Amino acid sequence: MEDFANLFTQLIEASYAHEQYRDIECINLIASEGIKSPAVKEIMRLCMDLECRYSEGDNDLQGHVKERHYQGQKYITIIENCAADLVKLLFKCNWTDVRLVSGTHANLATFKGLSMATKNRKMVVAPLSCGAHISHDYTGLAGQVLSLEIINLAYDINELNIDVDKSIDIIKAARPGIVTLGASLFLFPHPVKELKEVTEEVGAYLVYDAAHVLGLIAGGEFQDPLKEGADFVTASTHKTFPGPQGGLILGNLTDERMEKAIKAVQRAVFPLSASNVHLARLPAVGVAALELKVFGRELAKQTVRNAQTAGEYLYEHGLKVLGADKGFTRSHQIAVDVRAFGGGKRVAKDLEEANIILNKNLLPYDDQDNRDNPSGIRIGFQDVTRRGFKESDIKYLCDLMLDVITYRRKPQEVKKDVLEFKKQFNKVEYGFNSIKEALEYVERELKNS
Ligand SMILES: Cc1ncc(COP(=O)(O)O)c(C=O)c1O
Known part of the structure; x- marks a missing residue:
């Protein structure tokens, strides 16, 4: 029973700790991960x-x-x-x-x-x-x-x-x-x-x-x-x-x-x-389909705008962001070649230490087998956009990332700023706060139609 008890306690503690860590304390930039509204939850x-x-x-x-x-x-x-x-x-x-x-x-x-x-x-x-x-x-x-x-x-x-x-x-x-x-x-x-x-x-x-x-x-x-x-x-x-x-x-x-x-x-x-x-x-x-019907256009516009803003800002500050001649991106993601700063593996790990979570990524000219330390990182903006980041917030976030990527400051120091900054974004926008609110919305729309 002792093994069972220890493992069980560890499991429950890690489950609570994870929610606090990734939802509250980290800035999530993994391009394949979304975020749910209170109504969806x-x-x-x-x-x-x-x-x-x-x-x-x-x-x-x-x-x-x-x-x-x-x-x-x-x-x-x-x-x-x-x-x-x-x-x-x-x-x-x-x-x-x-x-x-x-x-x-x-x-x-x-x-x-x-x-x-x-x-x-x-x-x-x-x-x-x-x-x-x-x-x-x-x-x-x-x-x-x-x-x-x-x-x-x-x-x-x-x-x-x-x-x-x-x-x-x-x-x-x-x-x-x-x-x-x-x-x-x-x-x-x-x-x-x-x-x-x-x-x-x-x-x-x-x-x-x-x-x-x-x-x-x-x-x-x-x-x-x-x-x-x-x-x-x-x-x-x-x-x-x-x-x-x-x-x-x-x-x-x-x-x-x-x-x-x-x-x-x-x-x-x-x-x-x-x-x-x-x-x-x-x-x-x-519920998510209704949210996209109602808020999808604004959400998508701001998401792409945020990605493009980050692309431009990081590029202007010396990073090799892909697609500079094409406006960097038309989607929620950008890709950055960070070979000059130790490669994708080092950059993603150091950013993780600063509570900025993204992934290393193969770039189109990489050897397909070099998945362990590819040239690039991929940055997605769908999570931060839904948490309310606008262009000025994106630029500040880029400054924090640049601090880590270009070795300007230690990740642990940057983490303090990340924790402070993240406190401003404790809501999920472009969605409903409850099922009641979603139902009231559709009832109102029906009446008005
Ligand atoms: C293009 C593409 N297709 C499929 C998948 C797999 O999706 P899932 O993780 O839902 O299985 C991914 C995952 O990120 C993806 O990027």
Whole structure:
């Protein structure tokens, strides 16, 4: 019992300490992590029974519940259907699957479904070092779990984007079943429109991984991949989309080709890759969707503005921020080459000591195998924006980062300023403070409409 007691105490203490550390005392700049409003947290706390339940079964072609294999589904079915319909309304599409428990799961089901629908095991993707996610790569899910043959698109390092002409030739030669765009290091919109025709010509489906930028798309501040020609959008619901940890897939049922693909993707969700789909997150997905409908435009605008402000400020103060000739970024993130200051590993660790949390990152010209000490860091601004940071706050934050990066001050000294500064940002903006407030908002809007 002594071992058990010690471990248990440690577990509980660490759980409390973590909340204080990352939520209250740190400035979070990891580009893949979102932040939830009080209303989203409230609905998550309310859903403890849902957290115990199952709803295995098939969906129909609207993404609604078609058949469930367990009893007790009276309200679960309504919850699943409403969450799906809110997502469809937000992204202006007629099909979704919200049963994915993560962005990786969304990719798994989509890649698997499409490789079944096309009977083609080839997938063309951006190279990993140029920002693709490990789940797209031959070293990750796509190659090692799904056994897809992965062929890389051409990347233009100067443009920090996919090279359209060379990639068209690659797609024509490879004749894949899937072309996947979208990325983890994602500064500028990908050429969806430009690669649509060749993708169709070779009989492939165009997938766009919007894990990072889903909230910006909802806010109209990043390319709309479905409008530009993507067949499927896969995403996480917890990065710039400010919901619970989870995933979703979007698409439009337009013709037989899409019907065949949607059916295959749905089969890849259930029964092939999910049993329990973490139902308790679905009401919170709906709350986050409403928040983006109401506040998404302003939130996305300020997020991108903050990222661009940081890019410009760090660049003016001597850092090699990527994309200087293009305004640094059109998304929530920037990338900085910190080789002159010891590399990504040293910089990320020292910033962590100052309670500024971000990650080291491969840059497009890095060796893909050098993940331990890559040239860069990636900085995301979606969390601080939601906590109320405006341009002047971003500049002050950049000063604190510069102190650490350029060895001007010791991280421990900077930490004192970080702790003091962070105290000003103890609210979450661009969201609802409670479910009651959200309900009152929609009732008011209904009356006024
Ligand atoms: C482009 C991209 N796709 C997929 C994922 C995986 O998402 P999740 O962590 O929800 O599985 C990530 C993670 O950051 C990502 O950057």
